[in-house]
Amino acid sequence: MRLSRYFLPVLKEDPKEAQIVSHRLMLRAGMIKQQAAGIYSWLPLGQKVLRRIEQIVHEEQQRAGHIPVLMPTLQSADLWRESGRYDAYGAELLRITDRHERDMLYGPTNEEMITDIFRSHVNSYKDLPLTLYHIQWKFRDELRPRFGVMRGREFLMKDGYNFDLTREDALHAYNRHLVTYLRSYERMGLQAIPMRADSGPIGGDDTHEFLVLAETGESEVFYDSEITGLKFGDREIDYDSVEQCQAVLEEFTSRYARTDETHDEAVFNEIPEDRRRSARGIEVGQIFYFGTKYSEPMGATVVGPDAQRVPVHMGSHGIGVSRLAGAIIEASHDDKGIIWPEGVTPFHVGIVNLKQGDASVDSACEALYRDLTAKGFDVLYDDRDERAGAKFATMDLIGLPWRLTVGPRGLQANKIELTSRRSGESEELSPADAVAKLEKIYQPVFDAAK
Amino acid sequence: MRLSRYFLPVLKEDPKEAQIVSHRLMLRAGMIKQQAAGIYSWLPLGQKVLRRIEQIVHEEQQRAGHIPVLMPTLQSADLWRESGRYDAYGAELLRITDRHERDMLYGPTNEEMITDIFRSHVNSYKDLPLTLYHIQWKFRDELRPRFGVMRGREFLMKDGYNFDLTREDALHAYNRHLVTYLRSYERMGLQAIPMRADSGPIGGDDTHEFLVLAETGESEVFYDSEITGLKFGDREIDYDSVEQCQAVLEEFTSRYARTDETHDEAVFNEIPEDRRRSARGIEVGQIFYFGTKYSEPMGATVVGPDAQRVPVHMGSHGIGVSRLAGAIIEASHDDKGIIWPEGVTPFHVGIVNLKQGDASVDSACEALYRDLTAKGFDVLYDDRDERAGAKFATMDLIGLPWRLTVGPRGLQANKIELTSRRSGESEELSPADAVAKLEKIYQPVFDAAK
Incomplete structure (x- = not known):
């Protein structure tokens, strides 16, 4: 979404x-x-x-x-x-x-x-x-x-x-x-x-x-x-x-x-x-x-x-x-x-675009959104033209357990940030590694539904 | 079920x-x-x-x-x-x-x-x-x-x-x-x-x-x-x-x-x-x-x-x-x-066991039930100790669009019967072919949900 x-x-x-x-x-x-x-x-x-x-x-x-x-x-x-x-x-x-x-x-x-x-x-x-x-x-x-x-x-x-x-x-x-x-x-x-x-x-x-x-x-x-x-x-x-x-x-x-x-x-x-x-x-x-x-x-x-x-x-x-x-x-x-537990969170992961309108950031976000959605994740993509602070505050308030932050500086090194809502800790990863990590995190949730 | x-x-x-x-x-x-x-x-x-x-x-x-x-x-x-x-x-x-x-x-x-x-x-x-x-x-x-x-x-x-x-x-x-x-x-x-x-x-x-x-x-x-x-x-x-x-x-x-x-x-x-x-x-x-x-x-x-x-x-x-x-x-x-259309039928397919208690018929039915369920079908398996006529009447009444009939005679030739509720027509197929045919029939229904 x-x-x-x-x-x-x-x-x-x-x-x-x-x-x-x-x-x-x-x-x-x-x-x-x-x-x-x-x-x-x-x-x-x-x-x-x-x-x-x-x-x-x-x-x-x-x-x-x-x-x-x-x-x-x-x-x-x-x-x-x-x-x-x-x-x-x-x-x-x-x-x-x-x-x-x-x-x-x-x-x-x-x-x-x-x-x-x-x-x-x-x-x-x-x-x-x-x-x-x-x-x-x-x-x-x-x-x-x-x-x-x-x-x-x-x-x-x-x-x-x-x-x-x-x-x-x-x-x-x-x-x-x-x-x-x-x-x-x-x-x-x-x-x-x-x-x-x-x-x-x-x-x-x-x-x-x-x-x-x-x-x-x-x-x-x-x-x-x-x-x-x-x-x-x-x-x-x-x-x-x-x-x-x-x-x-x-x-x-x-x-x-x-x-x-x-x-x-x-x-x-x-x-x-x-x-x-x-x-x-x-x-x-x-x-x-x-x-x-x-x-x-x-x-x-x-x-x-x-x-x-x-x-x-x-x-x-x-x-x-x-x-x-x-x-x-x-x-x-x-x-x-x-702070939603993974089993009941409304969206599994949020994507924050730090520079809406920047072609490379937009396209990285779109690619992540498409990729995660195709893998069965329910994704909330904050694609609004808003300040980063406001976007983070919304994500924190609604409590999605994982957030991906995508900005122009990180992208130059092919890095995005994966942040845990619970611990507040962030990790810099390539988009592919971030997706792989999310798959691993959510595997038990998806398995439990079987 | x-x-x-x-x-x-x-x-x-x-x-x-x-x-x-x-x-x-x-x-x-x-x-x-x-x-x-x-x-x-x-x-x-x-x-x-x-x-x-x-x-x-x-x-x-x-x-x-x-x-x-x-x-x-x-x-x-x-x-x-x-x-x-x-x-x-x-x-x-x-x-x-x-x-x-x-x-x-x-x-x-x-x-x-x-x-x-x-x-x-x-x-x-x-x-x-x-x-x-x-x-x-x-x-x-x-x-x-x-x-x-x-x-x-x-x-x-x-x-x-x-x-x-x-x-x-x-x-x-x-x-x-x-x-x-x-x-x-x-x-x-x-x-x-x-x-x-x-x-x-x-x-x-x-x-x-x-x-x-x-x-x-x-x-x-x-x-x-x-x-x-x-x-x-x-x-x-x-x-x-x-x-x-x-x-x-x-x-x-x-x-x-x-x-x-x-x-x-x-x-x-x-x-x-x-x-x-x-x-x-x-x-x-x-x-x-x-x-x-x-x-x-x-x-x-x-x-x-x-x-x-x-x-x-x-x-x-x-x-x-x-x-x-x-x-x-x-x-x-x-x-x-x-006669349920495939898109809304409560069960996609019914299995009728013609000789409940017969080891080979029971095991063929169980295998079909397991196999179809694993492929995402919702299956109703009539495993009751009842006459064939009563089982058919129930299946016809509740209107599942497809029925698999498994009996001892057919099984000797590795055949079961796939019957369309709508046309009443039956086809003798191997269990594997019957499953494959059902997959083909239901593909549009499963695809439409995507």
Whole structure:
């Protein structure tokens, strides 16, 4: 993309309505625009980040055999009356009346609807296990929406639902989801720690929240410092293997890590003192096993191997897709702006032309742009007639992890500059070597998508 | 995807609620499930088709330099009061009150919001031309929703908006959109004819609807038969060229083609009698030029080259993404089921194993599945322990354009069968030759995505 043809409305001033850094930087970098309290438009740069996050979530869910569907945003109130949640859910549920005076609602979650789909179409235990998921907009009418997309009212979420014959099978689905979540967050450059949590209005006993440590987090968290050394990495896993998935659960959840809702001072104090940590965290996902809580009242049963009808065991599993855009910034920024991890950056690399209009600089930039694009990179080429300082400030603000700077002096020696946004370090390289280096840097990102 | 692990709830019986063939086939093929009047869940097969259509639309819009954003589904009523449409829009506008008693609405279209984004961030004619688009769910509270996704209440639409300094520039944007639409529909295997139309509640004088001819179409259309011979094909075009885009508009709109709303019997009768046609059509898109209808009341102005502020010239351009899934089926099916065009088929090819459990047949199928998947094909492998007849019936119903049939007898001579869903013709080939033939068949589809 040539910046001269893009729509990147960066702001010079800090917007006064933003209380936390991610909200401030998303507004300043022209990623979002507020349209109503807690409701945002995603401008081009924001839309690209959202799609990258969404794509990672899709890939990791499908890698585990989970099947995408797409449920609507509006639901019939009758479905929620069946589970008892229509009245129980409280003022955060946006209730709507249509022109025929039918009660509807804007779904904040989809347990009822997915259970309805299941009971309408599945009859036999032979069709299990089954996990369906979707990525769709949801609405929660927060009393005080704030912190930008971190606590918005209309938000994009991946919610997945497993249907299993037994409690054991459903717990395997739970563990499988834990693995997919660890992989997803790591691909986004995040460390999200599974912590024992409270189940809230979804219900159920087994639940873990995934928290990203950040000063601005809304939850207080307590953990054993050993947990921050864990990494899923690029290990291979067989998602059908109960043992392998169980082992990952044990590895990542056997050390103390809890939110304030489930924190137990006595247990915490059993950890050696130098490993006890308390901090703040941002919730970016949650997994639940809730057994037959929905299948029983809603009649989602299958005929088992013994020809008896039994309600299925279920769980639900959510990742906050739009919230993650903010959470990643909270975890990765500096005074100058955002620092995108390579896995979610809107553009892989920026090209800064130091002397727009100089024939040799222009043609070197064009050649780089063409070459990188042909190799599958998403490139932002700042081809505006602007001062170098302004171009650097924009690139720093929007946080592309790598920048190529092309100027007349360097070109005389066939050199351009490759700069890391994170370290600030620059290297002088020939254009060909710079491209080769970028290919090497991004190889793991491109490989992870396979 | 192995069918044994997929969720494909096909129905044996014709559902009684479906009045038209696409609705019936989408229900029977397990593509959708109704959740409320005019509101559908997209089951896995439907979700895949929806994503293919969406992807084609994204690619063709971006090829023309149009920039994706993502606006929310809910909007503030105040924005619509500025344009005067909050009261004017009528009962199809779903009005919502939030917990703070603020008036909201579920957007049926986004002229106001995109104009608000524009006026907040763009100040100078130097930032024009600009075209922003998004693909997002919309809601129209139809009095009598019917025909499945063809006339639903919650529907997925691409809507794009151009901002230009002059009427001439905006008409170029109009022509550019016409080109992108012709390309998009052709990639979906559709012939959609641009017809002079009525502007309705969007407003403006210049507007064309794109109609797919089909017996079940809701509009009566009148056209010169020469128009059905036109094809955009794979010609190259420079979207910046006013002349080239104008020439395409002239080529595709100079012959008589109108919906009943704008039909003029006298003009129609000037066409030679043997070329006069009347038929029914399904509307799958519409483009509008409406000048300053929104920019003026909403204050979307730029400073022009002469330092004067002027309201921008705008147009809006919509493609009915979810509706297209139905329209394509209306245009392409037979007694046995759907016949997907290669560009939008949920799976490129199906593999039918005639003797599940036979070691040599199983291993030949597995090898084909692996090989095709590695080459980028999306494959549905029917690995269930079912009769051949049932497997064929399912493949015919869900309409994959190509089927590979693998059985013990053929394999003895190293032959499998490649069958075209459209013609019903089969060919005996070695597995390697079958794969090579599929690569050749799909080359144009894969190339078009570049």
